Amino acid sequence: MNARALRWTLAARARLALALLSWLVLIVCAGEAQAQRTITVWHPYRGAEQRAFDQVLRAFERDRPGVSVQTLAVPFDAYAAKLEAAIPRGNGPDLFVDAHERIPSYLARRIIVSAESAIAAVPRTSDGLDLEPIALEAVQANGERYGVPLSLKCLALFVDEELWERAGRPSLDSLASIAAARTSLPTGAYPLVYYASNAYFHSAILHGLGGQLFDPQRGAYAFEGPAALESLALVQRLLADRVIPPEVDGASVTPYFRSGRAMTVISGPWLVGELGDARRYRVAVLPRVREGGRAMSPFVTVEVAFLASNAHAPGLAAELATFLASPEAARLRASVGRQVVATRSVWSEAELANDPVLAAFRRAANAGRVMPTHNNMRLSWEPANQAIRRALRDPQATRVAVEQGRRRYDDASRPLPAKRSALPLQLTLGALALALAFRSVQRARDPEFRAAVKRSVPAYAYVTHAVVIVALLVVLPLVLGATTSLYAGRDGALEYVGGANYWDIITARGGSLFASGTFYTVLLVTVLWTIANLTLHVSIGVVLAIILSRPLLKLRAIYRVLLIIPWAVPSYVTALAWKGMFHRQTGAMNAILAALGVEPISWFAQFSTAFTANVVTNTWLGFPFMMVVTIGALAAIPKDLYEAAEVDGATPWQQFRHITLPLLRPTLLPAVSMGAVWTFNQFNVIFLVSGGEPDGATEILVTEAYRWAFTRQAQYGYAAAYAVLIFGVLVLGTRLLERLTLGKQGGGK
Amino acid sequence: MATLSLRSIRKVLGANAILKGIDLDVQSGAFVVLVGPSGCGKSTLLRTIAGLETPDEGSIKLDDKDVTRAEPRERDIAMVFQSYALYPHLTVRDNLAFGLRLRGESESKIKARVDEVSQMLGLGALLDRLPKDMSGGQRQRVAMGRAIARRPKLFLFDEPLSNLDAALRNQVRIEIKKLHASLGATMIYVTHDQVEAMTLADQLVVLNSGKVEQKGPPLEVYARPASKFVAGFLGSPSMNFTDAVVSDDSTSAVATGLRAPIDRQRFGALERGRKVIVGIRPHDVTVRKGESSAHGYRDGAAPTEIIVSVEVVEAMGFEAYAHGPVGGAPFVARVEATADALPRRGDKLALSVEPAHVHLFDPESGRSLEGAS
Numbered sequence A: 001m002n003a004r005a006l007r008w009t010l011a012a013r014a015r016l017a018l019a020l021l022s023w024l025v026l027i028v029c030a031g032e033a034q035a036q037r038t039i040t041v042w043h044p045y046r047g048a049e050q051r052a053f054d055q056v057l058r059a060f061e062r063d064r065p066g067v068s069v070q071t072l073a074v075p076f077d078a079y080a081a082k083l084e085a086a087i088p089r090g091n092g093p094d095l096f097v098d099a100h101e102r103i104p105s106y107l108a109r110r111i112i113v114s115a116e117s118a119i120a121a122v123p124r125t126s127d128g129l130d131l132e133p134i135a136l137e138a139v140q141a142n143g144e145r146y147g148v149p150l151s152l153k154c155l156a157l158f159v160d161e162e163l164w165e166r167a168g169r170p171s172l173d174s175l176a177s178i179a180a181a182r183t184s185l186p187t188g189a190y191p192l193v194y195y196a197s198n199a200y201f202h203s204a205i206l207h208g209l210g211g212q213l214f215d216p217q218r219g220a221y222a223f224e225g226p227a228a229l230e231s232l233a234l235v236q237r238l239l240a241d242r243v244i245p246p247e248v249d250g251a252s253v254t255p256y257f258r259s260g261r262a263m264t265v266i267s268g269p270w271l272v273g274e275l276g277d278a279r280r281y282r283v284a285v286l287p288r289v290r291e292g293g294r295a296m297s298p299f300v301t302v303e304v305a306f307l308a309s310n311a312h313a314p315g316l317a318a319e320l321a322t323f324l325a326s327p328e329a330a331r332l333r334a335s336v337g338r339q340v341v342a343t344r345s346v347w348s349e350a351e352l353a354n355d356p357v358l359a360a361f362r363r364a365a366n367a368g369r370v371m372p373t374h375n376n377m378r379l380s381w382e383p384a385n386q387a388i389r390r391a392l393r394d395p396q397a398t399r400v401a402v403e404q405g406r407r408r409y410d411d412a413s414r415p416l417p418a419k420r421s422a423l424p425l426q427l428t429l430g431a432l433a434l435a436l437a438f439r440s441v442q443r444a445r446d447p448e449f450r451a452a453v454k455r456s457v458p459a460y461a462y463v464t465h466a467v468v469i470v471a472l473l474v475v476l477p478l479v480l481g482a483t484t485s486l487y488a489g490r491d492g493a494l495e496y497v498g499g500a501n502y503w504d505i506i507t508a509r510g511g512s513l514f515a516s517g518t519f520y521t522v523l524l525v526t527v528l529w530t531i532a533n534l535t536l537h538v539s540i541g542v543v544l545a546i547i548l549s550r551p552l553l554k555l556r557a558i559y560r561v562l563l564i565i566p567w568a569v570p571s572y573v574t575a576l577a578w579k580g581m582f583h584r585q586t587g588a589m590n591a592i593l594a595a596l597g598v599e600p601i602s603w604f605a606q607f608s609t610a611f612t613a614n615v616v617t618n619t620w621l622g623f624p625f626m627m628v629v630t631i632g633a634l635a636a637i638p639k640d641l642y643e644a645a646e647v648d649g650a651t652p653w654q655q656f657r658h659i660t661l662p663l664l665r666p667t668l669l670p671a672v673s674m675g676a677v678w679t680f681n682q683f684n685v686i687f688l689v690s691g692g693e694p695d696g697a698t699e700i701l702v703t704e705a706y707r708w709a710f711t712r713q714a715q716y717g718y719a720a721a722y723a724v725l726i727f728g729v730l731v732l733g734t735r736l737l738e739r740l741t742l743g744k745q746g747g748g749k
Numbered sequence B: 001m002a003t004l005s006l007r008s009i010r011k012v013l014g015a016n017a018i019l020k021g022i023d024l025d026v027q028s029g030a031f032v033v034l035v036g037p038s039g040c041g042k043s044t045l046l047r048t049i050a051g052l053e054t055p056d057e058g059s060i061k062l063d064d065k066d067v068t069r070a071e072p073r074e075r076d077i078a079m080v081f082q083s084y085a086l087y088p089h090l091t092v093r094d095n096l097a098f099g100l101r102l103r104g105e106s107e108s109k110i111k112a113r114v115d116e117v118s119q120m121l122g123l124g125a126l127l128d129r130l131p132k133d134m135s136g137g138q139r140q141r142v143a144m145g146r147a148i149a150r151r152p153k154l155f156l157f158d159e160p161l162s163n164l165d166a167a168l169r170n171q172v173r174i175e176i177k178k179l180h181a182s183l184g185a186t187m188i189y190v191t192h193d194q195v196e197a198m199t200l201a202d203q204l205v206v207l208n209s210g211k212v213e214q215k216g217p218p219l220e221v222y223a224r225p226a227s228k229f230v231a232g233f234l235g236s237p238s239m240n241f242t243d244a245v246v247s248d249d250s251t252s253a254v255a256t257g258l259r260a261p262i263d264r265q266r267f268g269a270l271e272r273g274r275k276v277i278v279g280i281r282p283h284d285v286t287v288r289k290g291e292s293s294a295h296g297y298r299d300g301a302a303p304t305e306i307i308v309s310v311e312v313v314e315a316m317g318f319e320a321y322a323h324g325p326v327g328g329a330p331f332v333a334r335v336e337a338t339a340d341a342l343p344r345r346g347d348k349l350a351l352s353v354e355p356a357h358v359h360l361f362d363p364e365s366g367r368s369l370e371g372a373s
């Protein structure tokens, strides 16, 4: 991606140079000519949206001779990071398109500027600006408007016409009337399917009941109180009545709808593209939460044209922003790009007004609620998601789940440790450096030492490259990581806090040491995880190795290859495959259980089964290594030892116990300690299989560190402190293991 | 102590018949040595007795109990391997105690046995060492100790000395002999070193390609080899063989440069002109004083029997070997090694031999002609 950006920048520069050159030529030759002006635009669009956007830009160029617009479609995942890196260095865009939620973060990094000038140029209608009020509200920050709103995105109700007709065309006005269709639907079909355990989807119901996830005024987590409980009770009832299917996630909604097993689904505009012509459907606004009650109200995200700071052509960028919101551009974006444009006047035109899908989404958006842009909003998702999942799994625990969500939020959003002067540290380091320098000078004076150094110069030459590589690849990152752990801050704004991160971790931030999610609890789970895995890896590996080493076994080579395959497949592929197998509805595990007449299990609903699923997956990944090591070690045991033992009177079991096992030990020990380190840090399996479910109970130290770094407002310092602690635990652990086993070796090596 | 009897043991490994019908009886307290060239099946036979291989045919009886198909642990036999096969992870003490522990003996009894054995073999100072920290000779003794500690019915040794240097080998050989005497145990000992074979055995069994070629007390086998193979295999340097024919008067076997007297009592009347192989050990010839000269051999001119034109002389110090052709075959003669009497290259040596030391073999079968007619 970076290479692409670079190539593009280079190309842009080359073109710029060319433009400059031609400009000079024009000045010299023609005496007077209009300046060739270039403007750079970044956007995350693909497909139809990208086509529409390009057409709009061509239209812009057409009206303005001499202006050329360079576009760069940046993949969504790296978008913000690239902007934040490029704009301050002056090689970013003049204008870029992104969601309104990022305004505070972009403001904090000073990469956007006020768009009041561009908005002022937007045409007015009789009742104000030609832009949706809700969209204008979204771009508001500190009394100014940052960016020109382009389009709105939110959830709406997709209705399968065929099922709806079969159900006797029930009213779609309220959840209750939709639920009533259950009895008239064919078996296997549900009145409503949506990602119920996700806070983004749940918020629509919550808003309909007067609650909210996050209070933007107070800047506080708000998923609690009567509205929250009522919203959860409502969904619990829907589940219990089989109005909605259990355990639906984001990916399984589309299959439900495509296969005609959902009369309605709640989804976003992206579903339109995924459906194609698979079903005859229409889009409607979300229903009321109860008869005569308020309508469900989805979060609305506004897509905004931002004016970048550090722009090369700020005036032109503002002009383009205004043009993007103009009816001419909006018409293209709506008809070609299928966007719910924020330009009001085009909606009175027949073409758009009669477009059932777009019009429905527009109505849904206008009934929606702008996604708050407060910095802590993003911290609310994880606690709320966990609270909802737990409450839906276990209705008895609804209250506890909600309280736990609150605590999780408080924990993640707790005030940062007080900033501290780095002086003591700097002084200590300085003193150390001085002492070191002093000592080296002293030593350098010693002629013997000098002679010794001179003698070893060739030896140093041989190891230099290795030292440099190790220093760059191992030591430097380690030191940087350790240094980061002394800093704290959110979203990458770090300040020196000394050992406060460690103190917080070790004292469990003042709470009970073994509460869920504390360092100690997670460490305990990690140790349990490591021991369980190693036990299984070693025992399965050794048993298989012994079977495979029997000279009489036919097709030995084939079995060996087959058994090594799990090891050869990338672990994330395996992890995803196993996660699929543990799926409640579609997984192979439950299919097998069903064939045996056992009730299907919600694998990730309890700690024991979720942990088991992780262990099973990792055992699948881990036993081949132990097996291969053991096969090698077995081949190295002289055959005559077994014969001697046999003659000495050993039974096969005694031979295994007294010859094989002790002689495998020296080979297995390093393998076990290596395996221990790998398992201890086995991120892929935990993250991809259970994902920490339920409620973060199966999280291990590395995945927990990851969450602090990447889902809790980028608290890199805190995550780094976790990493240093993990490092420490591993060093101690392997030392201990070594001690223990060397001790047992009877002094011999 | 035990008796062992093997009846027509046959064993095929892979596609090769390794043992081709072996019969053997071992008396209680006997020291039986199996010799034979490399690959003749000595180890296979021993492993069959130990139970590590099961014979395809035949039976094995230990103390009149049929153990042909019994597991090794049911036989109460101890075996000392050529590689020693000491348990590398166990100290000497634990190596010695291993078999006893498996049998569930009490720790006090084990300790007594280990002490006894270590005293017997001088292992006291080594008891806490691991095998890798010992010399070859020490390991060898531990391997023996491990066998002895169990007090088995029968000891099997598979070339236990072959990894030791010559000096150590001589020393340990004597120790084994003493041990046999003091334990009074029944032992079967495999070697292809004929010195070991001759010195240790009560009973010598010569194997050749899976068959017993000859068995008996070692001196008897040495003195009266039943075949050219046995005759050639025992003794060093090995016996000289020359193709010859029986003379007209049937009193001697004749070839160019050779006239060997035939002992009628042993060989009977051999028909004249019959082709034979004459076997004479290098040690059994004597130089005829004053006749080692340039004049050659004439037919009928007794008593000069063997004329060797010396090509090479090997002086060993206490004796010397003169090499030269006789009757178209190489011939070695042992001569005195006094410096002035040492023959030189080009000399013609006249040798004589007692009729009792002349062996005759059938050229076709290689069997001894003794008592043939």
Ligand SMILES: Nc1ncnc2c1ncn2[C@@H]1O[C@H](COP(=O)(O)OP(=O)(O)OP(=O)(O)O)[C@@H](O)[C@H]1O
Binding pocket: B013, B014, B015, B016, B018, B036, B037, B038, B039, B040, B041, B042, B043, B044, B045, B192
């Ligand atoms: N597992 C086997 N499969 C096939 N042939 C084998 C096997 N083991 C041994 N042999 C063959 O059997 C023959 C006898 O082997 P054995 O080890 O008994 O010889 P040996 O008399 O002990 O020889 P050495 O003096 O060299 O130890 C050899 O030719 C050997 O190649």
Ligand SMILES: [Mg+2]
Binding pocket: B042, B043, B044, B158
């Ligand atoms: Mg052998």
